[in-house]
Amino acid sequence: MTVPLLSLQGLTKAYPGVVANDTVSFDIGEGEVHALLGENGAGKSTLVKMIYGLVKPDNGKMLLRGQPYEPAEPRQARADGIAMVFQHFSLFDALNVAENIALGMENPPEMRDLAARIREVSETYGLPLDPFRTVGDLSAGERQRVEIIRCLLQDPKLLIMDEPTSVLTPQEVEILFKTLQKLQSEGTSILYISHKLEEIRTLCDHATILRLGKNVGECIPSETSARDMAEMMVGSTLQTPERGSREFGAVAMDISGLSVPAPSAFGTALKNVHLTVRKGEILGIGGVAGNGQDELLGVLSGETLTEADAVKLHGEPIGKLGPTARRKLGVLAAPEERLGHAAAPDMSLTENAMLTGSVREGLEKNGFLDWGATKDFAERIIKAFDVRTPGPGNAARSLSGGNLQKFVIGREVLQDPDVLVVNQPTWGVDAAAAAAIRQSLLDLAAKGAAVICISQDLDELMEISDSFAALNEGRLSAPREAAGLTVDEIGLMMGGAHGMEVAHV
Amino acid sequence: MDLSAINPVLLIASLMVAATPLLLAAIGELVVEKAGVLNLGVEGMMIVGAIAGFATAVESGSPFFGFIAAAIAGAALSILFAILTQFAQANQVASGLSLTLFGLGLSALMGQSYVGIKPPQMGDIHIPVLSDLPVVGPILFGHDIILYFGIALTAAVWWMLKYSRLGLVLRAVGENHDAAHALGYKVLKIRLLAIMFGGACAGLGGAYISLIRVPQWTEGMTAGIGWIALALVVFASWKPWRALLGAYLFGGVTVVQLNLQAAGVAIPVEYLAMSPYLITIIVLVILSADKSSAPASLGRNFHASR
Numbered sequence: 001m002t003v004p005l006l007s008l009q010g011l012t013k014a015y016p017g018v019v020a021n022d023t024v025s026f027d028i029g030e031g032e033v034h035a036l037l038g039e040n041g042a043g044k045s046t047l048v049k050m051i052y053g054l055v056k057p058d059n060g061k062m063l064l065r066g067q068p069y070e071p072a073e074p075r076q077a078r079a080d081g082i083a084m085v086f087q088h089f090s091l092f093d094a095l096n097v098a099e100n101i102a103l104g105m106e107n108p109p110e111m112r113d114l115a116a117r118i119r120e121v122s123e124t125y126g127l128p129l130d131p132f133r134t135v136g137d138l139s140a141g142e143r144q145r146v147e148i149i150r151c152l153l154q155d156p157k158l159l160i161m162d163e164p165t166s167v168l169t170p171q172e173v174e175i176l177f178k179t180l181q182k183l184q185s186e187g188t189s190i191l192y193i194s195h196k197l198e199e200i201r202t203l204c205d206h207a208t209i210l211r212l213g214k215n216v217g218e219c220i221p222s223e224t225s226a227r228d229m230a231e232m233m234v235g236s237t238l239q240t241p242e243r244g245s246r247e248f249g250a251v252a253m254d255i256s257g258l259s260v261p262a263p264s265a266f267g268t269a270l271k272n273v274h275l276t277v278r279k280g281e282i283l284g285i286g287g288v289a290g291n292g293q294d295e296l297l298g299v300l301s302g303e304t305l306t307e308a309d310a311v312k313l314h315g316e317p318i319g320k321l322g323p324t325a326r327r328k329l330g331v332l333a334a335p336e337e338r339l340g341h342a343a344a345p346d347m348s349l350t351e352n353a354m355l356t357g358s359v360r361e362g363l364e365k366n367g368f369l370d371w372g373a374t375k376d377f378a379e380r381i382i383k384a385f386d387v388r389t390p391g392p393g394n395a396a397r398s399l400s401g402g403n404l405q406k407f408v409i410g411r412e413v414l415q416d417p418d419v420l421v422v423n424q425p426t427w428g429v430d431a432a433a434a435a436a437i438r439q440s441l442l443d444l445a446a447k448g449a450a451v452i453c454i455s456q457d458l459d460e461l462m463e464i465s466d467s468f469a470a471l472n473e474g475r476l477s478a479p480r481e482a483a484g485l486t487v488d489e490i491g492l493m494m495g496g497a498h499g500m501e502v503a504h505v
Numbered sequence: 506m507d508l509s510a511i512n513p514v515l516l517i518a519s520l521m522v523a524a525t526p527l528l529l530a531a532i533g534e535l536v537v538e539k540a541g542v543l544n545l546g547v548e549g550m551m552i553v554g555a556i557a558g559f560a561t562a563v564e565s566g567s568p569f570f571g572f573i574a575a576a577i578a579g580a581a582l583s584i585l586f587a588i589l590t591q592f593a594q595a596n597q598v599a600s601g602l603s604l605t606l607f608g609l610g611l612s613a614l615m616g617q618s619y620v621g622i623k624p625p626q627m628g629d630i631h632i633p634v635l636s637d638l639p640v641v642g643p644i645l646f647g648h649d650i651i652l653y654f655g656i657a658l659t660a661a662v663w664w665m666l667k668y669s670r671l672g673l674v675l676r677a678v679g680e681n682h683d684a685a686h687a688l689g690y691k692v693l694k695i696r697l698l699a700i701m702f703g704g705a706c707a708g709l710g711g712a713y714i715s716l717i718r719v720p721q722w723t724e725g726m727t728a729g730i731g732w733i734a735l736a737l738v739v740f741a742s743w744k745p746w747r748a749l750l751g752a753y754l755f756g757g758v759t760v761v762q763l764n765l766q767a768a769g770v771a772i773p774v775e776y777l778a779m780s781p782y783l784i785t786i787i788v789l790v791i792l793s794a795d796k797s798s799a800p801a802s803l804g805r806n807f808h809a810s811r
Contacts, residue, residue, distance in 0.1 A: 054687065074689035090684035092677050093801060103677050104688055108670070 010060035020046040022213040035200040038210035039430030053077040083151035084160040093136035104150040141172040197226035249279030252450035254312040268292040277450040284465025292474040301333030302326040330418030342408040345397040353378040385410035402429040423454040524756025526710040530734035533706025540699035541679035541802035545601025548731025549608020554579040554708025555715040556612040568627040579708020587700040663745040679800035682807040740789030755785040
């Protein structure tokens with residue numbers, strides 16, 4: 001065998017109280033698409049940060065084409081031909097595309113030359129992009145193109161991609177894969193991190209699986225079933241959510257002809273939205289991020305007030321009621337952003353349980369807070385949803401994303417809502433936890449609650465929803481029965497590939 | 506009432522002088538805020554610059570050394586702010602406010618033995634022919650060197666922010682410090698340098714008041730110019746040329762109202778005295794209709810928690 005492009009040998013990194021990576025070793029060959037799999041908190045991000053020079057390993061070494069490789073900072077990693085597309089886009093909203101790209105380069109050429117280079121590379125790889133548009137105005141797919149082109153302009157030997165497809169429409173995913181395959185055929189290696197096992201099976205040559213910071217196995221994805229890979233990640237057999245047959249009751253929530261102007265310059269206006277959801281029904285709302293999801297959640301939860309008649313609960317107008325009044329009536333919501341919207345990061349889990357639970361759980365009496373009962377409530381959530389934390393006194397910030405997500409969803413589910421609105425309930429959550437969250441939503445619906453699930457994860461929506469609608473630039477498509485919808489139909493409902501040409505590769 | 510006593514040429518020339526301290530402080534704060542830091546201590550840095558410049562000019566006999574000392578003193582005080590906010594992660598608003606209070610007290614202490622002294626004069630430039638032209642001469646070619654420095658600095662900052670690599674990195678840090686860090690830029694170092702630049706500019710602005718505009722030392726003589734500079738940056742939508750426009754407008758109304766007072770116009774003095782603040786703010790509020798231009802990380806502390 002020839003010398004691998006990058007060889008990791010016994011990498012170890014410990015943080016206070018947790019070993020993020022424990023003697024991890026594997027090789028990435030030249031021109032290989034290598035998948036890195038693992039649950040949340042398995043140490044994938046720490047590992048790629050070490051490769052990219054953002055974090056220094058405590059122990060172990062890396063070899064780049066047989067030479068010792070110790071990047072002190074990302075600059076050096078880039079100079080050695082390693083580029084990275086981040087999970088949370090590292091872009092600057094107020095700057096334009098060319099400026100964003102220049103910031104990621106060591107010696108950027110003059111702006112005019114750079115713009116020409118951007119056009120050239122974007123056309124070669126089928127990723128059209130206007131260098132002078134402001135990034136804040138771009139869709140998620142276009143933003144990702146900015147990141148990818150930023151990497152490609154540096155002619156990388158190894159491209160690291162951290163969950164690149166989680167925000168793309170199916171058509172955009174297809175184009176991305178064509179781009180990656182073209183890169184691979186040109187000899188670029190790719191380190192690909194994703195939760196989506198089917199993607200890994202179609203794209204990757206080789207996979208390394210991490211669990212609790214350790215390398216627990218390798219496989220050839222195309223010869224391994226998605227279920228087997230998931231079980232290797234989790235280390236136990238996987239429960240798939242089960243949906244019992246349900247009867248739909250009367251209409252629980254009803255929105256008709258709702259239009260709301262954009263709340264901010266980078267927000268989306270809702271345009272003539274119609275929506276009904278019945279008792280016992282799960283309505284899945286798909287769409288690429290930034291097409292009005294946050295705004296729709298705001299209207300449903302009561303953060304954005306509307307005409308009284310625009311939003312109705314059991315036929316009663318509630319458009320002018322705020323979140324607390326709606327909670328009293330049984331309309332609960334769990335927003336997407338965990339830290340800062342769904343939970344207050346620096347407050348304890350008990351305090352966070354109080355924040356949304358006070359009304360329905362009777363945690364507040366005559367203006368006094370009943371902390372004993374609140375702590376019990378928080379402990380109930382922790383137990384019922386298997387939230388891994390030392391106790392309810394811990395700050396929300398200290399939980400990993402998946403654990404905190406289980407907490408914020410559990411907090412609403414346990415309050416026994418009539419209507420539950422969730423946005424991205426399993427964003428960044430590993431397979432086992434995601435399955436548990438989905439199961440809880442299905443159970444809730446089986447008990448007769450109406451559930452509105454806004455998500456960008458189409459597999460998730462197909463798994464749990466009874467009817468499906470898509471948001472596109474603030475408009476909601478007419479809902480359709482979820483069973484039997486094809487990926488192409490969904491893609492079209494979501495607005496296709498946002499003006500993208502299919503790459504001619 | 507005798508409006509004919511007001512000479513328009515002298516009026517314009519003196520409005521430029523009145524505007525310069527404000528302009529210098531505002532340009533400095535603009536750079537600081539573009540880097541994502543809100544330093545409310547401008548007033549304190551100005552007054553410390555005013556006394557440090559005054560004292561140095563008196564002791565050395567050279568107003569030029571005075572200005573250098575003022576810039577150093579302003580920057581030194583701003584380093585205190587930088588240590589508190591960037592390294593000790595203190596709240597920026599509270600630290601800035603206390604910096605102002607500290608600066609006012611410190612300057613009063615330093616200035617005790619300088620009350621009532623006249624500082625050495627900074628000569629106006631004199632270019633043969635040009636400076637002797639009627640009207641244009643006194644307006645454009647008859648000022649001190651610091652006034653021209655202020656205009657040049659505005660141009661330089663505008664160019665730097667718009668066209669240079671340094672400006673791009675500075676804006677990036679102010680826009681999204683986490684992303685800038687992920688790309689490998691030294692967020693704290695860039696912010697420290699921006700804060701020091703802001704401090705030096707505020708110090709220069711303060712010394713301009715005590716050495717040229719007034720010129721003498723009295724306690725609290727900056728009289729809120731630092732606060733106006735802060736407001737100016739916001740209402741100028743973080744754009745250098747608009748800050749210049751706002752500063753000249755403020756200076757202009759200040760000079761006009763003084764002249765009107767002297768001419769005995771029948772408007773109560775209080776209304777005249779408040780007019781520069783009022784008019785500047787009204788005009789800039791109208792100009793700053795696009796609110797989205799504030800740096801997104803403004804006032805947020807950065808900590809590389811990885």
